[in-house]
Amino acid sequence: MRVRKGELKAFDSGAYTATVQVAGSLSVWLSGVPVARNIPAGEMVPGRKCALIFFDDANPDDAVLVAVYT
Amino acid sequence: MRQLTDSLLAAQKNASAVPYVQVRIRSRIGNVARLAWERLYSGGESDYFHAATMPGEGSLVRARIDPSAGRLYLQRVADPGPVSDFAAWSSFATVSAIAGIALAGSAAAVLLFYVDTDNVTIKLAESGDYGESFAAPVTVATASGAVGWLAAGLKSDGTAILLYSVGATVYRVKRSGGAWGSPAAWSNSLASVAGLACCYSIDFNVVVAGTAASGAGGVWTAIYGDGFNQPIDTWSGLAELSRADASSGVEFRAPSLDRADTYRMLFVEKFSGSQSYSRPFWTHVSTLGDFLTHTWREPVPFDFSSTYGVAMAHSSTAAWLSAPSGVWRAPFDTSVLDLSDDVLEVREEAAPFDGRVRIVLRNDNGRYRDLTSGSLSLIRRGSQVDVSPGYITSDGPAVSVGPRYWIDGWEYAGGAGKATFTLHAVGGWSLLERWRARREYAWAAGAATVFQLLSFLFARAGLELGCHSSSSTITSFRPSFAIHPGEDGRTAVRRLLETVPDVVAITGESGLAMNPLPDQEAGYAYDADHPIFSGRYGTGALDFNRVQVFGQGRMLDAFDWESIDDVYDRLRQVHDLNLTTAAQLQERVDALMRKAAMASLGSEITVPVNCGQELYDVVTVTDAAAGLSEACRRVLGISLHYSRAGASPVYQMRLRLGAV
Numbered sequence: 001m002r003v004r005k006g007e008l009k010a011f012d013s014g015a016y017t018a019t020v021q022v023a024g025s026l027s028v029w030l031s032g033v034p035v036a037r038n039i040p041a042g043e044m045v046p047g048r049k050c051a052l053i054f055f056d057d058a059n060p061d062d063a064v065l066v067a068v069y070t
Numbered sequence: 071m072r073q074l075t076d077s078l079l080a081a082q083k084n085a086s087a088v089p090y091v092q093v094r095i096r097s098r099i100g101n102v103a104r105l106a107w108e109r110l111y112s113g114g115e116s117d118y119f120h121a122a123t124m125p126g127e128g129s130l131v132r133a134r135i136d137p138s139a140g141r142l143y144l145q146r147v148a149d150p151g152p153v154s155d156f157a158a159w160s161s162f163a164t165v166s167a168i169a170g171i172a173l174a175g176s177a178a179a180v181l182l183f184y185v186d187t188d189n190v191t192i193k194l195a196e197s198g199d200y201g202e203s204f205a206a207p208v209t210v211a212t213a214s215g216a217v218g219w220l221a222a223g224l225k226s227d228g229t230a231i232l233l234y235s236v237g238a239t240v241y242r243v244k245r246s247g248g249a250w251g252s253p254a255a256w257s258n259s260l261a262s263v264a265g266l267a268c269c270y271s272i273d274f275n276v277v278v279a280g281t282a283a284s285g286a287g288g289v290w291t292a293i294y295g296d297g298f299n300q301p302i303d304t305w306s307g308l309a310e311l312s313r314a315d316a317s318s319g320v321e322f323r324a325p326s327l328d329r330a331d332t333y334r335m336l337f338v339e340k341f342s343g344s345q346s347y348s349r350p351f352w353t354h355v356s357t358l359g360d361f362l363t364h365t366w367r368e369p370v371p372f373d374f375s376s377t378y379g380v381a382m383a384h385s386s387t388a389a390w391l392s393a394p395s396g397v398w399r400a401p402f403d404t405s406v407l408d409l410s411d412d413v414l415e416v417r418e419e420a421a422p423f424d425g426r427v428r429i430v431l432r433n434d435n436g437r438y439r440d441l442t443s444g445s446l447s448l449i450r451r452g453s454q455v456d457v458s459p460g461y462i463t464s465d466g467p468a469v470s471v472g473p474r475y476w477i478d479g480w481e482y483a484g485g486a487g488k489a490t491f492t493l494h495a496v497g498g499w500s501l502l503e504r505w506r507a508r509r510e511y512a513w514a515a516g517a518a519t520v521f522q523l524l525s526f527l528f529a530r531a532g533l534e535l536g537c538h539s540s541s542s543t544i545t546s547f548r549p550s551f552a553i554h555p556g557e558d559g560r561t562a563v564r565r566l567l568e569t570v571p572d573v574v575a576i577t578g579e580s581g582l583a584m585n586p587l588p589d590q591e592a593g594y595a596y597d598a599d600h601p602i603f604s605g606r607y608g609t610g611a612l613d614f615n616r617v618q619v620f621g622q623g624r625m626l627d628a629f630d631w632e633s634i635d636d637v638y639d640r641l642r643q644v645h646d647l648n649l650t651t652a653a654q655l656q657e658r659v660d661a662l663m664r665k666a667a668m669a670s671l672g673s674e675i676t677v678p679v680n681c682g683q684e685l686y687d688v689v690t691v692t693d694a695a696a697g698l699s700e701a702c703r704r705v706l707g708i709s710l711h712y713s714r715a716g717a718s719p720v721y722q723m724r725l726r727l728g729a730v
Contacts, residue, residue, distance in 0.1 A: 002554075009315075022510045024556050028509040028511075029510065030510045030512055031512075054552075055645070056647065057552075058552060058565045058566075059549065059550050059551065059647055059648060060512050061515070061648075
């Protein structure tokens with residue numbers, strides 16, 4: 001399990017998933033990252049920093065965005 | 071195991087055989103020539119549309135557009151070299167100031183394409199004397215709108231294609247039998263085109279830069295078929311080489327493509343954020359790869375700033391790069407430095423996911439003091455070291471071509487009347503380890519098989535990946551998979567290999583995926599004919615004898631009851647949401663138990679060097695004192711030691727053995 005930081009690029013409030021620029025990736029974003037349901041949709045503002053937990057570091061489907069912060 | 075000649079096989083079983091270790095250095099990485107670029111010209115020409123080609127006799131033909139006047143300038147340097155005048159241009163025509171140009175050469179023919187001042191009429195000026203003179207221009211096509219980029223490919227029989235972009239559409243016009251056909255749009259789709267490149271080699275191989283419908287920038291390859299890898303006169307789909315998401319501030323443009331020793335490509339990566347840059351990057355396919363296999367190594371930045379990139383061409387002796395304000399040359403260095411006579415000691419280590427060598431050379435007269443000139447200049451960081459074990463046979467010195475390594479560093483040592491020069495070199499696993507993801511790589515479930523993902527990683531590190539008796543899982547399991555920025559290639563490969571029963575051994579410059587089946591036949595015997603100097607035969611418990619694999623809403627476990635009876639249960643749990651079916655869970659359980667079993671017999675033998683021995687080979691061991699008679703074991707580690715430096719010469723191999 002790894003914790004990584006990133007920057008929120010987009011949020012899909014229907015699927016409750018995010019597109020994130022994982023720190024270190026200058027040009028390519030990771031999309032479809034599940035977002036913790038305890039984070040209000042209104043807080044998912046593009047440009048905010050975020051914290052990601054990868055339960056399986058090799059599987060982006062097995063991850064969750066657990067925090068947004070500025 | 072590598073195949074050995076009869077004489078070498080006989081020699082390595084002869085107790086009085088004379089050892090021979092061949093050590094050679096080449097200027098290669100991943101067995102692809104490392105090009106040492108030397109800038110021959112720095113001028114003040116504007117960075118704008120340009121092109122270059124080298125027809126058959128080795129002249130360099132360059133063309134550029136001066137954007138201020140819309141003038142097309144041409145230059146031909148008959149015998150290009152360091153003293154050539156690359157500043158002398160001749161005005162050729164007034165042309166479109168917003169469209170590209172293209173050059174293609176083959177034998178004595180040079181084709182120069184440009185767009186007329188109306189921005190839609192594409193003209194061809196053709197030379198039959200290596201670009202010395204050109205016939206009057208003819209119209210090849212009239213575009214439906216303003217032309218953007220041009221590229222051209224020329225076959226030795228005169229068949230040619232011209233590619234041009236109008237907006238986001240690429241068109242091709244083909245010349246067959248001396249007559250140009252009608253333009254036709256390609257069958258692919260992009261949102262914009264920011265560069266085209268083409269070269270002919272068995273098919274018309276094409277590179278496109280631009281943006282996809284999603285807004286993501288990219289560099290893609292495609293093939294316009296000549297009937298080899300792609301049916302004649304059809305387009306392949308686009309294969310992505312580089313990508314930048316929309317709004318990332320990164321875009322790609324101005325590719326160039328050439329095939330000298332292998333396919334080589336350059337393109338411009340332009341970043342408009344803070345610390346903006348516009349920089350060419352180069353890449354090439356692996357040594358055995360062709361355009362179709364798409365095995366491009368990680369693009370490497372080139373020390374030049376340009377938004378229109380550099381054009382690539384080659385003669386029989388050198389590769390050339392050209393921009394309006396610059397010319398670079400890199401001779402094809404085929405020289406080989408043979409150090410065999412100076413070798414005092416070799417220590418070579420091969421293990422799963424690791425390989426390295428240390429070579430001690432005599433330096434008693436300071437022969438390795440100066441590495442800056444002559445043949446010794448091949449000794450550079452990164453140079454390839456080919457280490458081949460052998461013997462003096464009845465036919466003379468003979469070797470089995472062994473692993474390749476790449477120089478990591480060296481050291482001088484002296485004292486007590488001795489002087490040595492020691493090379494440290496690392497194998498393919500280290501090339502993988504030193505490849506770091508510079509962006510997020512993610513594949514959705516179903517997008518690529520484990521073998522395709524492994525091939526991608528090996529290619530990015532400059533290595534080939536083949537397969538030998540691979541499992542069905544490695545070519546059918548398509549997991550959701552990611553490589554995060556900063557992660558290394560070896561870690562990613564390890565993760566992938568944990569999902570399949572297969573292992574990968576590196577032979578030469580290539581990885582070889584194989585499924586180590588328990589019924590694999592032995593390929594060599596260590597017995598009275600090939601004696602065992604010493605042996606240590608362990609019987610250990612399995613690291614784990616019970617496995618629980620958790621997939622998507624499912625769990626499957628497996629047990630090794632015999633081991634559990636002995637040591638009680640040792641549990642390993644694996645969680646993988648990629649496993650969605652009972653069959654996939656079963657395959658994972660089997661793979662885990664299989665690999666645990668292979669590692670269970672911690673044995674080791676020391677033997678005279680077997681020149682063909684490779685990792686994961688199956689051998690038989692006969693050692694009466696240990697009660698072993700033709701016992702099958704799998705080679706899980708190899709340490710080769712050769713020394714003629716001390717009082718007692720050594721030439722032996724220590725093999726770490728596991729269960730089959």
